[in-house]
Amino acid sequence: MPCSENQRYAREREMGMDRRAKLNVAILCFGALMVGTDFTGALMLVVPIEHEYSADITTTQWVLNVYALTFAMLIVTGGRLGDMFGRRRLLLIGLAIFAGASLVCTLAPSIGWLIGARAVQGVGSAIVWPCIIGLGATVVEEEDRGFAMGLIIGATASGNVIGPVVSGVVTGLGEWRLFFLINLIMAAITALLIWWLLDKKDEKRVEERIDYGGMVVLSIAILALLYALDVGADWGWGSLPIIGLFVACGVMIVAFPFVEGAVKDPMVPPALIRNKEFLLTLSTNGLIVPSFFLAFLYFPQYMHNVLGWSVLVASFGMLPMTFLIALVSTIAGRYYNQFGPRRLLFVGYALATLGTIAAIFFSSAWGYAGLLLPMVLIGIGAGIAVGPAGTAAVSAVDESRAGLAGGLAFMFHLGFGAIGVAGGTAIMYGTSLGALSQGLKRSGINMSPADQAALNAGTAQDEVADKILSHYSAADHETIHAALSDAFAVGLHSAYWLVLVALFIGLAAIYFIDESKLRGADA
Numbered sequence: 138m139p140c141s142e143n144q145r146y147a148r149e150r151e152m153g154m155d156r157r158a159k160l161n162v163a164i165l166c167f168g169a170l171m172v173g174t175d176f177t178g179a180l181m182l183v184v185p186i187e188h189e190y191s192a193d194i195t196t197t198q199w200v201l202n203v204y205a206l207t208f209a210m211l212i213v214t215g216g217r218l219g220d221m222f223g224r225r226r227l228l229l230i231g232l233a234i235f236a237g238a239s240l241v242c243t244l245a246p247s248i249g250w251l252i253g254a255r256a257v258q259g260v261g262s263a264i265v266w267p268c269i270i271g272l273g274a275t276v277v278e279e280e281d282r283g284f285a286m287g288l289i290i291g292a293t294a295s296g297n298v299i300g301p302v303v304s305g306v307v308t309g310l311g312e313w314r315l316f317f318l319i320n321l322i323m324a325a326i327t328a329l330l331i332w333w334l335l336d337k338k339d340e341k342r343v344e345e346r347i348d349y350g351g352m353v354v355l356s357i358a359i360l361a362l363l364y365a366l367d368v369g370a371d372w373g374w375g376s377l378p379i380i381g382l383f384v385a386c387g388v389m390i391v392a393f394p395f396v397e398g399a400v401k402d403p404m405v406p407p408a409l410i411r412n413k414e415f416l417l418t419l420s421t422n423g424l425i426v427p428s429f430f431l432a433f434l435y436f437p438q439y440m441h442n443v444l445g446w447s448v449l450v451a452s453f454g455m456l457p458m459t460f461l462i463a464l465v466s467t468i469a470g471r472y473y474n475q476f477g478p479r480r481l482l483f484v485g486y487a488l489a490t491l492g493t494i495a496a497i498f499f500s501s502a503w504g505y506a507g508l509l510l511p512m513v514l515i516g517i518g519a520g521i522a523v524g525p526a527g528t529a530a531v532s533a534v535d536e537s538r539a540g541l542a543g544g545l546a547f548m549f550h551l552g553f554g555a556i557g558v559a560g561g562t563a564i565m566y567g568t569s570l571g572a573l574s575q576g577l578k579r580s581g582i583n584m585s586p587a588d589q590a591a592l593n594a595g596t597a598q599d600e601v602a603d604k605i606l607s608h609y610s611a612a613d614h615e616t617i618h619a620a621l622s623d624a625f626a627v628g629l630h631s632a633y634w635l636v637l638v639a640l641f642i643g644l645a646a647i648y649f650i651d652e653s654k655l656r657g658a659d660a
Contacts, residue, residue, distance in 0.1 A: 157336065161276040162285050164330045165269050166292035168228070171235075171323040172262055172269075173296020177459065178304040178316050179204065179255070180433045181452050184441060185313045190248040193594035198562055199252050201434065205555035206363055207259030208266075209548050210356040213404055216267030216544025217347065224268040224540055225335060229328055231264025236324035242317035258320075263544075270543030274531045276336060280474065283528050287470010290524035294463035301437070301459065305452025350396045351404035358389035359552060363559050405545065406538075414654040415533040415542070417646045421482050421526040423549035424643035427557020427636045428489045429519045432458060432496070434558055435565070435629050436508055443501055443622040454505065458512035465520025470528075478529040478655065482647045485522025488514050490640045496633045501626040523550075533655045557639065561632035569593055569628030576620035582613055592621060 179201060187197050219227040238261055241254035269289065277285045307315040365382035372379050394410075397403035409415055433455070440451035469481055492514030499507035530546040531539055570593045577584055588605045606614055 158277045158281070158285075160334060161336055162273065162288055164327075164335050165273050165276075166289055167323075167330060168232075168265060168269050168327045169289045169292040170296040170299070171320070171327055172266055173293035174300040174303065174323065175258070175262070175296070175320050176204070176300065177297040177433050178300030181301045181304040181437055181448065181455075182308065182313045182316060183434070184438065184448050185308050186248070186251070189313075190251075192248050193591070196248060198434075198558065200248075200255050202363060202555055202559060203252050204255045204259040204262070205551045205558070206359060207256045208263045209552040209555060210359055211260055211263035211352070212267055212548045212551070213355075213541065213544040214347065214352050215264040216271065216540035216542070217404065218264065219268040219271055219540035220538065221347075224271045225331065225337065227264055228268040228272070228331055231261045231268065232324050232328040232331075233261075235261030235265060236321050236328075237261075239317045239320035239324060243314050243321065245314075261324075266547055267540045267544035270527065270531065270547070271540030272335075274528075274539045274543070275536055282532065283473025283525070284470045286528040286531070287467055287473065287524045290527060291463055291467030291470065294459070294466045294520065294523075297433075298456065298459040298463050301433075301452040301455050305449040308452075309447070309449040346402045348397070348400050348402060348404035350400060351393065354389050354393050354396050355404070358386050358393070359555075361386040361389065363555055369563050406541075409534060409538070409541075409545075412533060412654075413649075414651055415530060417650045418478070418526060418529040418533060418655070419545055419549050420646045421486075421522070421643055421650075422530060422546040423553030424639045424646070425486055425489050425519060425522050425526075426550055426554040427561065427639055428493055428515050428633075429458070429462065430554040430558050431561045431632055431636060432512065432515060435561075435632070436512065439508065439625065439629060440505065442625050444504060454508075455512070457509060458516040461513060461516030462520045462523075465517050466524045469521050469524050473525055473528055477652050478525040479647060479650050479652050481525040482522050482529075482650075483644070485518045485520070485525075486640055486643050486647060488518030488521065490518075490637065490644070492516075492518060493633050493636045493640060497630050497637065499630075501623065529650075529655050553639070557636065560635050564635060565628035565632040566593065567628075568631040569624040572627040573620055573624035576623055577617070580616045580620065582609070582616060582620075584617075592617070593624065 183197050183200070186200060187193065190197075215227065215231065235258055238254045238257035242251060242258065245251035245254055270286075273285050273289045274282055303319060304313065304316045307313055307319075361382045365379050365386070369379050397405060397407075436458075437448075437451040437455055440446040440454045441448060446454065469485075472481065492511040495514060496511035499511065501507065527543070527546050527550075531542045534542045570590060573589055573593050574586075577589065584605075592602055592605060606617065609617065
């Protein structure tokens with residue numbers, strides 16, 4: 138005799154999510170895969186972009202940073218819009234913006250066009266991602282939320298695995314622009330799946346207005362900080378413009394609570410600000426991120442510049458780390474309810490800390506083997522921590538705030554990542570320039586400070602570098618390249634001290650989290 142609807146539902150609950158929920162999560166995972174593929178794939182395009190546009194690292198890093206910046210600035214607004222007007226609708230709008238920007242990236246005639254298009258891509262992703270997180274937290278039962286979020290984070294991490302491989306292959310074919318064409322195709326497929334198959338259920342919406350003042354103040358603070366970190370090495374850390382940027386950042390941060398208190402519907406509601414556990418989980422969403430963002434950016438360049446690998450081979454060299462993040466993220470979601478977020482976060486942060494220490498002290502004489510230990514430890518640690526951090530932040534608020542909570546969580550995620558990349562780049566540039574100067578001096582090569590700075594900022598393979606090296610003999614070329622390789626390694630080690638400080642702060646935040654309060658405390 139056929140079973141009743143309630144009996145079938147009970148049976149499906151015993152086996153986990155019902156079939157409709159599985160389909161919804163699978164669609165959201167494909168969108169998450171697109172976001173993950175775009176970010177890490179773009180990281181691997183730095184070298185060919187430098188070569189095509191004859192730009193140095195301090196310029197091309199903005200292909201990465203401007204995306205993270207607009208993503209971090211607008212992701213809270215994207216979450217609020219999703220909560221207010223429907224996450225499914227906003228998700229389709231964000232995908233349209235992302236697809237259009239991907240087309241411009243594909244056709245970009247200059248580095249300026251590419252950076253501008255990446256900024257618009259960040260706007261699209263800032264709408265897409267919090268809607269995916271908000272839907273992922275609400276299309277399943279509460280007991281399945283950790284697993285669903287783990288699958289979504291795992292899909293993003295899988296995109297992190299696929300991205301470098303895809304960008305490495307298209308670069309090997311001689312056309313890095315194909316990567317952004319693939320972005321466009323993935324966005325179109327995601328939109329079609331959402332339009333046809335994603336549930337059109339009634340959502341619990343928030344009847345509030347957009348806090349434009351808070352958005353502007355927060356955006357200026359992040360922009361001022363990141364730009365100061367980017368150009369500080371060139372302008373001088375004690376120069377008036379850099380000091381002015383840091384002061385502007387500080388003023389905006391101090392002003393933010395007052396601006397929020399003066400509006401009817403603040404971007405961050407007071408209930409969330411008073412929620413200590415939510416604030417602590419927000420910090421854990423960001424403080425671990427520089428450990429793997431810096432690895433995604435500089436480990437491939439280390440393989441390329443120091444080990445002499447091609448861009449394609451270097452992309453495959455990152456697979457141990459990216460594969461572990463993807464695999465462990467999916468597995469960690471299964472144990473969210475069993476062990477609780479606090480234990481998972483502590484283990485993840487501890488492993489990432491050990492990996493960071495390994496990154497600081499490994500020797501360039503060890504070759505690729507020296508990178509394996511930090512990649513494995515950071516990969517496993519990030520895989521364990523990132524998913525539970527996001528799930529804990531969303532679980533700490535009412536369902537109607539899921540998009541906002543997801544937006545805030547990943548604002549911290551990408552904001553800290555961008556700060557880590559910018560700060561790490563600033564530290565790396567300064568220390569590697571000093572190491573290069575000392576190395577050339579020991580070798581008896583006299584080179585002007587301007588030429589040293591040009592070589593240190595680039596890859597020693599562009600037109601500017603060729604012009605500088607043309608004044609030296611073939612034997613000197615080898616000596617200069619060896620000095621550049623050693624300087625790059627010194628800079629990489631130094632950059633990871635900043636990561637270590639962030640991880641220690643994260644471990645302290647985890648200690649003070651009270652898991653019993655991660656159940657919609659602002660409801």
